[in-house]
Amino acid sequence: MATVENVNWTKKAQSRVARLGSQTVRVGVTGLSGAGKTTFITSVINQLENHHRGLLARRIPFNRLISVRWQRVSVAQPFSYLEALDALSSVPARWPSSTTDLARVVIDLQFRPEGLLRKIQGVREVRIELLDYPGEWLLDLPLLGLDYGQWCAQMAALVDSEPRRSIAADLRLRLAAIDPAAPCDPVELRQLTAEWTAFILRCRTDAELSRNQPGRFMLPGSGIAADMLLFVPLLSANQHSDGPAGSWWSQCEQRFNYYRDFVVKGFYDEHFSRLDRQILLVDMLAPMQAGQAALKDLKQALEDVMGSFRYGRNSLLQRLFSPRISRMAICATKVDQVAPGEQRSLQQCLEDLVTDSLSEVRHGGVQVQGFPVSAVRAADQQGETMVGGLVGQTAFVRYQPVSVPRHLPLDLKLVGPKLLHLRPPANLHRNEPFPHFRMDDLVGWILEGKLL
Ligand SMILES: Nc1nc2c(ncn2[C@@H]2O[C@H](COP(=O)(O)OP(=O)(O)OP(=O)(O)O)[C@@H](O)[C@H]2O)c(=O)[nH]1
Numbered sequence: 001m002a003t004v005e006n007v008n009w010t011k012k013a014q015s016r017v018a019r020l021g022s023q024t025v026r027v028g029v030t031g032l033s034g035a036g037k038t039t040f041i042t043s044v045i046n047q048l049e050n051h052h053r054g055l056l057a058r059r060i061p062f063n064r065l066i067s068v069r070w071q072r073v074s075v076a077q078p079f080s081y082l083e084a085l086d087a088l089s090s091v092p093a094r095w096p097s098s099t100t101d102l103a104r105v106v107i108d109l110q111f112r113p114e115g116l117l118r119k120i121q122g123v124r125e126v127r128i129e130l131l132d133y134p135g136e137w138l139l140d141l142p143l144l145g146l147d148y149g150q151w152c153a154q155m156a157a158l159v160d161s162e163p164r165r166s167i168a169a170d171l172r173l174r175l176a177a178i179d180p181a182a183p184c185d186p187v188e189l190r191q192l193t194a195e196w197t198a199f200i201l202r203c204r205t206d207a208e209l210s211r212n213q214p215g216r217f218m219l220p221g222s223g224i225a226a227d228m229l230l231f232v233p234l235l236s237a238n239q240h241s242d243g244p245a246g247s248w249w250s251q252c253e254q255r256f257n258y259y260r261d262f263v264v265k266g267f268y269d270e271h272f273s274r275l276d277r278q279i280l281l282v283d284m285l286a287p288m289q290a291g292q293a294a295l296k297d298l299k300q301a302l303e304d305v306m307g308s309f310r311y312g313r314n315s316l317l318q319r320l321f322s323p324r325i326s327r328m329a330i331c332a333t334k335v336d337q338v339a340p341g342e343q344r345s346l347q348q349c350l351e352d353l354v355t356d357s358l359s360e361v362r363h364g365g366v367q368v369q370g371f372p373v374s375a376v377r378a379a380d381q382q383g384e385t386m387v388g389g390l391v392g393q394t395a396f397v398r399y400q401p402v403s404v405p406r407h408l409p410l411d412l413k414l415v416g417p418k419l420l421h422l423r424p425p426a427n428l429h430r431n432e433p434f435p436h437f438r439m440d441d442l443v444g445w446i447l448e449g450k451l452l
């Protein structure tokens, strides 16, 4: 006869089994602007939706995958999987648009249980959560460790060296000429903010530079009062500067503090606070092509981002990487642009670029693995040459693939590979797995250890 205790015990056991049978993996897809985050997330969903075909079909545990359902969960705007698919499958095919706001996507997977669990459990469920955002915002993370004066000094040093010095032209001198303690002219502040924004945009587009702050000046996203995005670095100021109410210093410092404490911190909490795994995506080819200054800037930007986790014993590293983030995948992206035999060299160049930061992350107990990936393979090798289509055209071109050194030279000086802007392959369809490089390895890596 069923007693009250028996019923309670059975209920408890069932709920424990249910909990055991469902897991959530929060994956931080981390990458600077244009690194390939949106295309990557789109390809992850596409590979999972088509798990019964292509390379995933033969992999454990995907041979036990019963169903896949993705949901767009709006943070500021929903992740536009269908829009991205629409671009990729149009004629001629287009890449997904650059991201303008935060979006979360949730993918629910159901697996057939194995072994003993098969007897007591219906299905095993795993939920994958991914966040997409404009890469520009990532560059603001180092601001969390700075006060306004320190930021001004950093910007002064950056703008003082080439190629920024030339790009900034007389803006550098005008910002340096402002006395921080003098009364602020709001019209001039607005004008200078617009010019600073144009300057950092030119740094990105003309010189492939990465450290372009404040990131929200380039892409504000929703939920920020435009008035709060009005400040500039006063290039003659430093951490000892000061100024009375109404001065340039006080106007800019107040808004900088708001930006750091609410805007950047809010994004940081959203992106990093609850992660299990991190995937760092890096486009190495564009800065390698642009040359030494772009590579140095990328190196510093990546070190700054990874260094946002390195603050001593009570550090963010300890709070975030350990024990929560136990694994990091570092990936050179868009490797379809080089010959398959050169893809590992590209990955090696990336790992050479951030050797010290990677050691630091490993030292924090994080397991790091490298994957040279292409979310959507846009070119194919045919003999000694490659064949692919160019963006905006319908014809195909045959070309000699660029050559990549086996290691990055220590002085980061190299003859940049000449790149073509490839368009996605024709005839991509939602119900076929996109051609790719190593997406199956990476999707497998996301779930590793979650389905034992
Ligand atoms: N050949 C090739 N190009 C790619 C691939 N993935 C991305 N790209 C190119 O890289 C560009 C940027 O990719 P996105 O996925 O938009 O990059 P993102 O990191 O989301 O960029 P933001 O949203 O601006 O931060 C695309 O427009 C393509 O030109 C790939 O697998 N192969």
Ligand SMILES: [Mg+2]
Binding pocket: 037, 038, 039, 097, 098, 099, 132, 133, 134, 135
């Ligand atoms: Mg994007």
